[in-house]
Structures are given as C-alpha cells and as structure tokens.
Amino acid sequence: MTEMMFQDAVREGLAEEMRRDPLVWALGEDLSTAHGGTSANQYLGLIDEFGPKRIVNTPISENTIMGAAVGAAVAGTRPVADLRMADFGMCAVDELVNQAAKIRYMFGGQARVPLVVRQAIGVRKGAAAQHSQSTEAWYVHTPGLVVVAPGTPADGRGLLKSAIRSDDPVVFMEHKDLWGATGEVPDDEGVVPLGKASIVREGSDLTIVSWSRMARLAEEAAEALAGDGVSVEVIDLRTLWPWDKAAVYASVGKTGRLLVAQEAVQVGGFAAEIMADVTEACASALETHVRRIGAPRMPVPYAEPMENEYRVTPARIVAKAREVLES
Amino acid sequence: MSEQNRNEPARILQLYETMCLIRAFEERAEEAFDAGLVNGSIHQYIGQEAVGTGVCANLRDTDYILSNHRGHGHSIAKGADPEAMMKELMGRVGGTSGAKGGSMHIADFSVGMLGANGVLADGLTMGVGAAQAIALKGEDAIVAVFVGDGTTNRGPFYEALNWAMVYELPILFVCENNTYASSTLTRSVTAGEGPVARAQAFGMPTFDVDGNDLVAVDAVAAEAIGAVRGGKGPQFLHARTYRVKGHISRDKLLYRAEGETEENWKREPLGACAAWLAEEGIAEDDIAAARDAAYARIDAAVEAAKAAPFPDASLAYQDVQDLGPPEIWPENLRMPGGAS
Structure with missing residues (x-):
C-alpha cells in the first residue's frame, strides 16, 4: 500500500491503462499544458510519456470533446473524455445521452461505445451555482450508461481502470473536494469491479448507503453515533448504475433500518430510487421506515453561511439517523 | 467502384443505376408509408x-461515412443492402439495425456506414472523432460527413470544422445545400454568404459544385477526396441541390411558392444524367435497363420486407448495456404479444 492523493492515484490508473492498451487515449481542455489538467493535476506529465496523439489538448468545445469520443469509440479506440465538471458536462449532454448511450441499441448491436467521460461533481468551497452541481441521477436515469462515483483514491484508480476496460460507456464522476484527499492505494493492479459496493464500516443497528465524498461524511457520522452506542454499517456504493443491490439488501436484512445520504438536491435524486427499491424489495426486513437526506432544492449559494445551509454535513446525517432509529 | 476512368460513360452508367436505386427506394418507401x-x-x-x-463513388469500403436524418441515399450509395433497409423501415426481422432504429437510425458498419442520425450536427462531432481514431491507429482510410445547409447554423458545426483543422484530420465535409431547413428557407435564417464562406473562415479548402450534376459531383469529389487522402487535411464540398419532397413524406409543402417544386423538378439529377449518357453514346436501351434493374431490385426488397416477420418483443431488452441491463416485466404485468 502507498499513501496517495486522489488526483495522483487516478492519473496513475490512467497511465497504467494507456501503457496496457495503445488504443486508450484522453482528450479534454488543458490536458497537456503545464497545469496537466484543469482544477487538479490529473494529467500532469502524461503528455511527455504518451505524446499529443494520445493526450489530446482540446479547444473549449464540449460538444466535440464528447462527440469525438463517441466517434472514436465506435471506430475502435477507447477514449477518455474529460469535461472538467458536471456543470460543463451539460454542454455535451446531447452527445452523451443521444449518441453514446444509444448507438449500440438503436443500431441493433452493430457497434459498441467503449468510452469514459470524466465530469467532476460536488461542492468545492465558494464555487457557487455553476461549478458545484451533482448530476449523477441524470445519467443513472439514462439507459445505456454506467455511472461511477468513487470516494477514495484506491477506488478512483481501480474504477477508472474498469471503466476504461468496459465496453459500455461509463460516466466517471469524481468529487472535486476529493482530488486532494489522501488514502492507501494498493501496489498491485488494484482493479475495482464496476457494480460492486464497498462496506466501509460494519454495523448492526442502521445501514447508511452513500457514495462519492458523502460516503466519507457518512463514516464520520457513524463514528459520532458509535460514541452513543449505535452500531452503523456504512456502504459506499462506488457504482451508481448498476448499483449493488445484493450488498444493500443483505445489510438491510441485518440492520432493518436504512438511511441514504447524498450531496445532490434531494428531490428526484438517486437516494429516492434506492429508498423506493429497498422498500419494495425488503419490506419484510424493515423494522422501520427508510429515510434519505439530500440538499434543499436550490442552486448552490456562494457566501459561506448560505453555502453551509446547502450542505449535507455529518451532523445532519447524525440527526437524520436518529429519526430512523427512533421511529 | 473503380476510381479510374472518371467521366467515362460506363462508370457514369453504373452510378446512374445507383441513383435510380435510391430514387426507387424513396418512392417505394413513400408508398409503403x-x-x-x-x-x-x-x-x-x-x-x-x-x-x-x-461522393461515395470515390470512397472505399474501409472509409467511413456519417449521415443525418435524410440518410437513405447515403446508405445505399455506400453499399448498404436496400432490402435490409426496407425491412428496417417496416420494422421487420433482418432490418439493418435489427428493427431497433427505423429510417433515422439506419447504419451498416460492415460497409463503413456509421449511421444516420436523428440529431443534426452530431455526425460532424462524431466524424472528427472517427478520423482521430483512424489517425491513432495509423489506418489508410478517411471519413466523409454529410450535413445539410440548415445544420450550418448549429454550434457543433463550427466546433467540428475548427477541430478538424487543428488536428489536420483525414475528413471530407459534404454540405448538401437543399435550400430548406425543415420547412424554413435556410437563407431566411442565415447571416453572411453561406456555407462555403463559413468553411473558408477556418482556412479550410472548399469546393462548390452543382449537386444535381452527377458527372460534376463525381469529378469534384474525386479531387476533394484525393486531397484528403494525400494528407492535405480536411476539405469542404458544397453541393447545391434542391429537396424535391417535403421535410418528411407527409409534408404538404404549404410553405412553398406556387410552381417552385415543379420548376426545380426540371433540374432533378436522374433525367440530366440519362441525357448525358445518351449524348455520350450509351444506348437508350442500356439506360432503361439500368433503371429497370434498380426498380426491380427495390420491388423485390419491398416484397421481401413485407414477407419478413416482426421481431419478437423480447429483443427490446437486448443491446441496452452489458452492466445493469433492463429487467423484464414481472409476470403479472406482461401483455399479450409481449416478451415472456
């Protein structure tokens, strides 16, 4: 194991896949400049090893970054398209949803679209309404796509590898506030399978399901609840579609209580899908109602007091957990 | 199709038959509709x-094309099987896209036809990506993208032209200026001098041709495609033509001036080509035979399509994705004729 920052671990994962398969390449804005990436340094130095045909520094042309990735994927390569942030990913929803997600199906299985699109999610301090959104539910709702939201450096590296090797198009959503976070990364290949959750803390009284950075906050909440003698199991889904139903059902079967925590706006969010599914599938196992926690339905505000009002925090998760435990 | 002997009557006669095949397909498709x-x-x-x-007469099987919503002609010209296409239109087993897509989503990857498209301009962005894949793999192939005049008002048109020039990609952009953007006259919603000037703004070499003159298109396409193959980077071919029919087949053309369609019909390309062939000494019987062969092939395609079965409903579940595919309806919600 080696202690690494998320951005470095994911860059390492990309480099390893590019060494493994000459048809893997990356495209996006600022990939080969001295910054080696946009807000973090996810591509730093890769231009020196792989050259400008495989680390393609693009114009600010989101439609074409995404569309070119689709065209290059159906023509037999494995592109990794970087759209910087989910907010900018909206400029290329057409190419992702109308093309990447549907080409295999609407052409009767003639083609596959083995691409990865990276679009970072989440609030980063002071980034406000257009640089902070968590849009994972949009893509979970779209047939044809796999959606990944890793919450640790090891998962970021290992899931990017699986995403690149997948023949399905994968939306890879890293959290902007995790780029600088550190964690243990295995020294071996460290591939993390798509669709498998990680039980990051075992417990017997309550299951908290989460993903991305919120899974780390859920761990903090679990730690606080442990101080009061409550045993919380925390599941980091890691992949949102397809999500690991077996792991969640098994945990709910054990604890009888479920809380789903997400950073995104609660209304119409992915937590609602998990709640609905578990309510239908695990009715007999549930000792109590399930609950969810997500942000109020408002744009992400700027000033710190208002920004904090938007945030789902460990304290809020704890308070919500008590509702489940006491109901 | 041989790239030699351009303008030779024998070659043009073959291409005339391809045009007749497209014409017959479209007429019979309308009747079927x-x-x-x-x-x-x-x-x-x-x-x-x-x-x-x-254009496609100057492409090889290993070259790619990307088309748009008006893609039947491009598909046939690139070598797709009209019978499979007719089955696709009728939603039958054996359709080009397994009856999953219909008219707007005809594709035949076996002949490099990477798809018609329901969203305008997306063929452009995907086309530059396909060209990038060719460059990355070091293949000896090129890409041709067909767009209409209306699409030159979408943003991705500019992104893709810029992108193609920046990376010096092996790609031909073919702008078929058929005068209409759906039911709107394109020039009534378009500033500036038009598609050629817009392409030239990117420093891209351009060609302008009477798109109703097959002999001229063949010659100009040969030059433009030759330049792409010769490593001279992206080229832009503007073909002036006219959409005789409506935007879709049931379009009543209420937006057209009286006599406009009839006036333009006098310039339709098949008659002009037949006249050219006759002038070049091809026997009238041979010209008629080419036309008859095309119609016979399409008539047979229609009969085959009508005789083909509809796909089983369970096929709807196939080819969504490997991971997390859709679940079939539970037993109590299944409908007669549905998947089971």
Whole structure:
C-alpha cells in the first residue's frame, strides 16, 4: 500500500491503462499544458510519456470533446473524455445521452461505445451555482450508461481502470473536494469491479448507503453515533448504475433500518430510487421506515453561511439517523 | 467502384443505376408509408441523389461515412443492402439495425456506414472523432460527413470544422445545400454568404459544385477526396441541390411558392444524367435497363420486407448495456404479444 492523493492515484490508473492498451487515449481542455489538467493535476506529465496523439489538448468545445469520443469509440479506440465538471458536462449532454448511450441499441448491436467521460461533481468551497452541481441521477436515469462515483483514491484508480476496460460507456464522476484527499492505494493492479459496493464500516443497528465524498461524511457520522452506542454499517456504493443491490439488501436484512445520504438536491435524486427499491424489495426486513437526506432544492449559494445551509454535513446525517432509529 | 476512368460513360452508367436505386427506394418507401407499412416518418432524398452517389463513388469500403436524418441515399450509395433497409423501415426481422432504429437510425458498419442520425450536427462531432481514431491507429482510410445547409447554423458545426483543422484530420465535409431547413428557407435564417464562406473562415479548402450534376459531383469529389487522402487535411464540398419532397413524406409543402417544386423538378439529377449518357453514346436501351434493374431490385426488397416477420418483443431488452441491463416485466404485468 502507498499513501496517495486522489488526483495522483487516478492519473496513475490512467497511465497504467494507456501503457496496457495503445488504443486508450484522453482528450479534454488543458490536458497537456503545464497545469496537466484543469482544477487538479490529473494529467500532469502524461503528455511527455504518451505524446499529443494520445493526450489530446482540446479547444473549449464540449460538444466535440464528447462527440469525438463517441466517434472514436465506435471506430475502435477507447477514449477518455474529460469535461472538467458536471456543470460543463451539460454542454455535451446531447452527445452523451443521444449518441453514446444509444448507438449500440438503436443500431441493433452493430457497434459498441467503449468510452469514459470524466465530469467532476460536488461542492468545492465558494464555487457557487455553476461549478458545484451533482448530476449523477441524470445519467443513472439514462439507459445505456454506467455511472461511477468513487470516494477514495484506491477506488478512483481501480474504477477508472474498469471503466476504461468496459465496453459500455461509463460516466466517471469524481468529487472535486476529493482530488486532494489522501488514502492507501494498493501496489498491485488494484482493479475495482464496476457494480460492486464497498462496506466501509460494519454495523448492526442502521445501514447508511452513500457514495462519492458523502460516503466519507457518512463514516464520520457513524463514528459520532458509535460514541452513543449505535452500531452503523456504512456502504459506499462506488457504482451508481448498476448499483449493488445484493450488498444493500443483505445489510438491510441485518440492520432493518436504512438511511441514504447524498450531496445532490434531494428531490428526484438517486437516494429516492434506492429508498423506493429497498422498500419494495425488503419490506419484510424493515423494522422501520427508510429515510434519505439530500440538499434543499436550490442552486448552490456562494457566501459561506448560505453555502453551509446547502450542505449535507455529518451532523445532519447524525440527526437524520436518529429519526430512523427512533421511529 | 473503380476510381479510374472518371467521366467515362460506363462508370457514369453504373452510378446512374445507383441513383435510380435510391430514387426507387424513396418512392417505394413513400408508398409503403402511405399503405401503413412504415412505423415512423421517412425523410426522402429525392432530388439529391447525385450528391451521395458521386461522393461515395470515390470512397472505399474501409472509409467511413456519417449521415443525418435524410440518410437513405447515403446508405445505399455506400453499399448498404436496400432490402435490409426496407425491412428496417417496416420494422421487420433482418432490418439493418435489427428493427431497433427505423429510417433515422439506419447504419451498416460492415460497409463503413456509421449511421444516420436523428440529431443534426452530431455526425460532424462524431466524424472528427472517427478520423482521430483512424489517425491513432495509423489506418489508410478517411471519413466523409454529410450535413445539410440548415445544420450550418448549429454550434457543433463550427466546433467540428475548427477541430478538424487543428488536428489536420483525414475528413471530407459534404454540405448538401437543399435550400430548406425543415420547412424554413435556410437563407431566411442565415447571416453572411453561406456555407462555403463559413468553411473558408477556418482556412479550410472548399469546393462548390452543382449537386444535381452527377458527372460534376463525381469529378469534384474525386479531387476533394484525393486531397484528403494525400494528407492535405480536411476539405469542404458544397453541393447545391434542391429537396424535391417535403421535410418528411407527409409534408404538404404549404410553405412553398406556387410552381417552385415543379420548376426545380426540371433540374432533378436522374433525367440530366440519362441525357448525358445518351449524348455520350450509351444506348437508350442500356439506360432503361439500368433503371429497370434498380426498380426491380427495390420491388423485390419491398416484397421481401413485407414477407419478413416482426421481431419478437423480447429483443427490446437486448443491446441496452452489458452492466445493469433492463429487467423484464414481472409476470403479472406482461401483455399479450409481449416478451415472456
């Protein structure tokens, strides 16, 4: 194991896949400049090893970054398209949803679209309404796509590898506030399978399901609840579609209580899908109602007091957990 | 199709037959639509046959094309099987896209036809990506993308042209200027001098041709494609033509001036090509035989399509994705004729 920052671990994962398969390449804005990436340094130095045909520094042309990735994927390569942030990913929803997600199906299985699109999610301090959104539910709702939201450096590296090797198009959503976070990364290949959750803390009284950075906050909440003698199991889904139903059902079967925590706006969010599914599938196992926690339905505000009002925090998760435990 | 002997009557006679195949396909598709045999709309290529035919005659099987919503002609010209296409329109087993897509989503990857498209301009962005894949793999192939005049008002048109020039990609952009953007006259919503000037703004070499003159399109496409193959980077071919039919087949053309369609019909490409062939000494019987062969092939395709079965409902579940595919309806919610 080696202690690494998320951005470095994911860059390492990309480099390893590019060494493994000459048809893997990356495209996006600022990939080969001295910054080696946009807000973090996810591509730093890769231009020196792989050259400008495989680390393609693009114009600010989101439609074409995404569309070119689709065209290059159906023509037999494995592109990794970087759209910087989910907010900018909206400029290329057409190419992702109308093309990447549907080409295999609407052409009767003639083609596959083995691409990865990276679009970072989440609030980063002071980034406000257009640089902070968590849009994972949009893509979970779209047939044809796999959606990944890793919450640790090891998962970021290992899931990017699986995403690149997948023949399905994968939306890879890293959290902007995790780029600088550190964690243990295995020294071996460290591939993390798509669709498998990680039980990051075992417990017997309550299951908290989460993903991305919120899974780390859920761990903090679990730690606080442990101080009061409550045993919380925390599941980091890691992949949102397809999500690991077996792991969640098994945990709910054990604890009888479920809380789903997400950073995104609660209304119409992915937590609602998990709640609905578990309510239908695990009715007999549930000792109590399930609950969810997500942000109020408002744009992400700027000033710190208002920004904090938007945030789902460990304290809020704890308070919500008590509702489940006491109901 | 041989790239030699351009303008030779024998070559043009072959291309004339391809144009007739497209014309016959579109006419029979409309009849099938009117008879209730086509599940969705069709966008016909009648009047524009010379463009797709002349361009694709200069492409190889290993080259890619990307098309748009009006893609029947491009598909046939690139070598897709009209019978499979007719089955696709009628939603039958054996359709080019397994009856999953219909008219707007015809594709035949076995001949490099990477798809018609329901969203305008997306063929451009995907086309530059396909060209990038060719460059990355070091293949000896090129990409041709067909767009209409209306699409030159979408943002991705500019992104893709810029992108193609920046990376010096092996790609030909073919702008088929058929005068209309859906039911709007394109020039009434377009500033500046038009598609050629817009392409030139990116420093891209341009060609301008009468898109109803097959012989001229064939010659100009040869030059433009030769430049792409010769490593001279992206080229832009502007073909002036006219959409004889409406935006879709049931379009009543209420937006057209009286006599406009009839006046333009006098310039349709098949008659002009037949006259050229006769002038070059091809026997009238041979010209008629080419035309008859095309119609016979399409008539047989229609009969084969009508005789083909509809796909089983369970096929709807196939080819969504490997991971997390859809779950079939539970038993109590299944409908007669549905998947089980």
